Amino acid sequence: AQVLGFLTAALGIYLLAWRWYRHEWAALLASVAYTTAPFHLVNVYVRGDSLAEFWAMALYPWVILAADRLFTTEKEGFPYGRVAALALAYAVLILSHNISALIFTPFLLLFILLRWLFWQRPIGESVPALFSDQRFGTLLPMLGAGLLGLALAAWFFLPALAEQDFAQLGPVTQGYFYYANHFRGGDLVQTSTLFDVDVSGGSAFRMGLVQAFAALLGSAALIYAAFRARTVNWGTAFFILLALAISTFMVTPLSLFLWDNLPLLSFTQFPWRFLSIQAFAAALAIGALALLPYCRVVAITTVVLLIISSFAGLQTDHLLLNDEDVGAESLAQYEWFSGNIGSTVSAEYLPQTVQPRFYTSAWLNDCLLYTSPSPRDQRP
Numbered sequence: 001a002q003v004l005g006f007l008t009a010a011l012g013i014y015l016l017a018w019r020w021y022r023h024e025w026a027a028l029l030a031s032v033a034y035t036t037a038p039f040h041l042v043n044v045y046v047r048g049d050s051l052a053e054f055w056a057m058a059l060y061p062w063v064i065l066a067a068d069r070l071f072t073t074e075k076e077g078f079p080y081g082r083v084a085a086l087a088l089a090y091a092v093l094i095l096s097h098n099i100s101a102l103i104f105t106p107f108l109l110l111f112i113l114l115r116w117l118f119w120q121r122p123i124g125e126s127v128p129a130l131f132s133d134q135r136f137g138t139l140l141p142m143l144g145a146g147l148l149g150l151a152l153a154a155w156f157f158l159p160a161l162a163e164q165d166f167a168q169l170g171p172v173t174q175g176y177f178y179y180a181n182h183f184r185g186g187d188l189v190q191t192s193t194l195f196d197v198d199v200s201g202g203s204a205f206r207m208g209l210v211q212a213f214a215a216l217l218g219s220a221a222l223i224y225a226a227f228r229a230r231t232v233n234w235g236t237a238f239f240i241l242l243a244l245a246i247s248t249f250m251v252t253p254l255s256l257f258l259w260d261n262l263p264l265l266s267f268t269q270f271p272w273r274f275l276s277i278q279a280f281a282a283a284l285a286i287g288a289l290a291l292l293p294y295c296r297v298v299a300i301t302t303v304v305l306l307i308i309s310s311f312a313g314l315q316t317d318h319l320l321l322n323d324e325d326v327g328a329e330s331l332a333q334y335e336w337f338s339g340n341i342g343s344t345v346s347a348e349y350l351p352q353t354v355q356p357r358f359y360t361s362a363w364l365n366d367c368l369l370y371t372s373p374s375p376r377d378q379r380p
Contacts, residue, residue: 001051002044005058010035012061013280017287019068020236021225025299030287032303034061036310037279038195038208039272045314046197046204053276056100059093060280063104064111066090070141071115083145090149098157099268100276107246107277111239112142118235168357171348177269183253184272194313205272210309211282214302215244218285225291232288240288243281250274332364 010031017030034040043054066086070079090108094101116138150157171177184206190196195208219241226237249255251271259265286306290299334340347357 002054005051005055006035008055009040009058009061012058012065013283016061016065016068017284019065020284021232021287021291023231023290023295025295026287026290029290029299029302030283033211033214033286033306034279034283036211036306037283038211038310039205039275039279041195041310041314042197042204045316046199052097053100053273056093056097056104057276057280059089059096060104060277063089063093063108067108067112067142067145068115070145071119071138079141083141083148086142086145087148087152090146091152094149094153095156098160099273101157102264103250103268103274104277107243110242110246114235114239114242116235118233118238166352168348168350168352168354173266173269179259179266179269179271180256182270182272183256184251185253188248188251192313193309195310196313197315202272205270205275207275207278208309210305211279211286214286214289214306215282218282218288219244221292222285222288225288231291240281240284244278244285247274247278247281251278336364 013034014027014031018024018027021027040054040057043050043057047053063086066082066089069082070086072082090101093104173179182202182205184202187202187206189207189212190203190209193209195210197204199205222232222237222240225232226234250258251274255271259271286302289302292298350357
């Protein structure tokens, strides 16, 4: 599942970068930059339990790619296939990780707006007027795709919104999970060349130094490609730059007023979750480095630096467990020892009627007392 997620993300952003840049080295560089993005790797090698969020990152480029294809002019009528593609991509994103879909949706709307304003002229065609029928004709398929995508995922997200009063949601946004505890200010970017995956102090949930430097250079290259070389559409360039700036802003304390006032945003819990969108925009900006002269040398050098900086400092731990080590009693003892009851971390989403929350059971008490002598003195 993890390998397939890596491949899906790499292929999606390769196709998107190729569509926008029409340059194989730029597409390859963007793909490597996204695959080696520190937050992308942290979801696998540090957090481990964030498979859903990891897959949401893999789907970001596919959603934007599907939306971009709807702006391609067609003469055969209503683009049913492309509407279905965008609806399916958006629905799968919601179903993979609804929090990621929540924070990514405004960026999708931003892309649609900029793509509509900065209409890209196909070869041999003139740019339609801003309020022409041709431009407005794209809005209906886009609206239909969005509504269809929401309808396909409604069985999942509508109960989550409508049934909030029936569950204990306090642990979701309080204590450790309170968003104000996880902003990144002066520590937004690591100072070491090799990315440090240590979780103490939230070190792992930052930008890598090499990644940040490459993103800045890539942003400058993107502006050059759009302004001087005219090889990139301004709508595409503005989207990448704004997505990079806004996602970075949302990670910092400067965005506190938005976190305090925007509905549902507190359920995101960690402002550093916007690093996923930042990594997406940064990868596309880094890909623009290959649009500069000596593209092959620039691309290969950047690829090597990104791979070394992301993987050289990676240290993995291995839990050597056999089948006989995992049973009902061992799992029950783990729940009692850690406080992680059931499939949740801190008993969130329990029904409101579960007051007070449970920590153990009669069966577990007997199990600990009679079959496991080591924790007997710590019996609840």
